[in-house]
Amino acid sequence: MKKTIKKPELLAPAGTLEKLKIAIDYGADAVYIGGQGFGLRTRAGNFSFEEMQEGVAYAERHQAKVYVAANMVTHVDDEKGADEFFKKLAAIGIHGVIVSDPALIEICQEAAPALEVHLSTQASAVNAETLNFWQELGLKRVVLGREVTMEELKAISQNSAVDIEVFVHGAMCISYSGRCVLSNHMSLRDANRGGCSQSCRWKYQLYDLDGAGNRRDFSGPAGEPFSMSAVDLCMLEHLPDLIENGADSLKIEGRMKSIHYVSTVVNVYRKAIDTYLADPAHYQFDPHWLDEIWKVSQRELSTGFYYAEPTAAEQLFGPRRKRPTYTFIGEVLAYDEATKIATIRQRNHFSVGDAIEFYGPQWQTHFMQQVEWMENEDGERIDRAPNPMMLLTMPVTAPVRAGDMIRKKGEPA
Ligand code: SF4
Structure with a gap:
């Protein structure tokens, strides 16, 4: 067969x-x-x-x-x-x-x-x-x-x-294959009926009691909280x-x-x-x-x-040993070929001077640039994009397409 x-x-x-x-x-x-x-x-x-x-x-x-x-x-x-x-x-x-x-x-x-x-x-x-x-x-x-x-x-x-x-x-x-009742016990939410509260990923203090009732701490060398994730x-x-x-x-x-x-x-x-x-x-x-x-x-x-x-x-018994390297900041809604200006919808904070990366499906778009300037919907220059879902315009150094994504260097806050 x-x-x-x-x-x-x-x-x-x-x-x-x-x-x-x-x-x-x-x-x-x-x-x-x-x-x-x-x-x-x-x-x-x-x-x-x-x-x-x-x-x-x-x-x-x-x-x-x-x-x-x-x-x-x-x-x-x-x-x-x-x-x-x-x-x-x-x-x-x-x-x-x-x-x-x-x-x-x-x-x-x-x-x-x-x-x-x-x-x-x-x-x-x-x-x-x-x-x-x-x-x-x-x-x-x-x-x-x-x-x-x-x-x-x-x-x-x-x-x-x-x-x-x-x-x-x-x-x-x-x-085993997600057959878990940890969430049921920790948060009264049935993991097998759609309610998993990811209790295995919470931070716990791990200790044992010796014969005299003294705590023996197993939290790790730096006293890190313990996770079962x-x-x-x-x-x-x-x-x-x-x-x-x-x-x-x-x-x-x-x-x-x-x-x-x-x-x-x-x-x-x-x-x-x-x-x-x-x-x-x-x-x-x-x-x-x-x-x-x-x-x-x-x-x-x-x-x-x-x-x-x-x-x-x-297993992630302690803190993460490796971190993501970028933060998502927005998506491209439109691009004007004549002016080389992109209209974007912001998703996270970023500022003029930030190093940002554009990428698109199958990397037809894939480049980095600095944010030279940006304008809000009223055409006012702003140094920082503060509100999620704001519409902004900014100059781009290469053509972009609607649906391309933008991220900035540096891990999420
Ligand atoms: S994510 Fe964690 S708490 Fe949720 S079902 Fe899986 S092992 Fe259990």
Whole structure:
């Protein structure tokens, strides 16, 4: 049942309609979103049916797909309304739903038989027999548990014909495939019903009591607070391994991430995948791609479980050891070729004299310059852009396009 290697899908997170469009503009083949129910990100900007409709239309204009995550664990009565929900998704033209609970899978298959069902990573599928089981039940794709190794991916793909989706970038859970109740205990929010409060990433004081009741502090040499958080996954340097070992879809985690994050990470992975596919035999990883990734805010990076069991270095027990190098400041709305003036929408503070970088989809725009001057909407010169979402004009040293992004050197405050 060995599969032939084909071009993998680059699958990006989209917490809002704006992020959906940006992810597609920057190179995603597909995006995954949340609806108003049945998902695991109640704090992400979940889509109304109207927004989904607009998202599907936008995606299809760009030959991309939209999947909806409906991967909560349903307790008694939680599944109420799921049949109507799935029918509506099918009517809108959603290309697939990501589900883990067998109750929701069955409801979806009965209510909307044409809607493609993908098994969520929450279901912890980590062997070929499990994939074949779900395929026999009519599922088209399985998102593997993040705990699979590269060798296991190879074995799975050689013994199963169902589409395989794997994570390539983003946050990891310290619990097995996100099956975690830490948040339930710490904040009374059920992680498996969309309420995770990221309790593993909080700062704790760690100590033990000896026989006499004295505290023995385990907080670390500098008295640092203790966190249970894992560092983030980054498979950018190992994409050929994933593609050659049978991954059909490469998934970036992070529906709650910013447009800066989505545009940057999608851009880099698009470039690396296309470079590899253009000439696999002579493919060479470009270290600048990793520098690009480090321009956005994230935890430190590792290869997760793919090559070895994560060690203590893959946990964030103390403070971050590496920081992002840029701060997102805005996006380009328009450019006047005659005057070489760009209109931008500001997102974060910046000032005249700051070193700023413009970048765009597939780096058609990519240059640095200093802010020479800028004007507000009333045409007044200002030294500092103070209010988020202000419209500004400024001269640029190279052509820019609507949709390009701007960041300044220096980590976020
Ligand atoms: S608390 Fe941490 S480990 Fe648990 S589900 Fe949330 S992110 Fe995952």
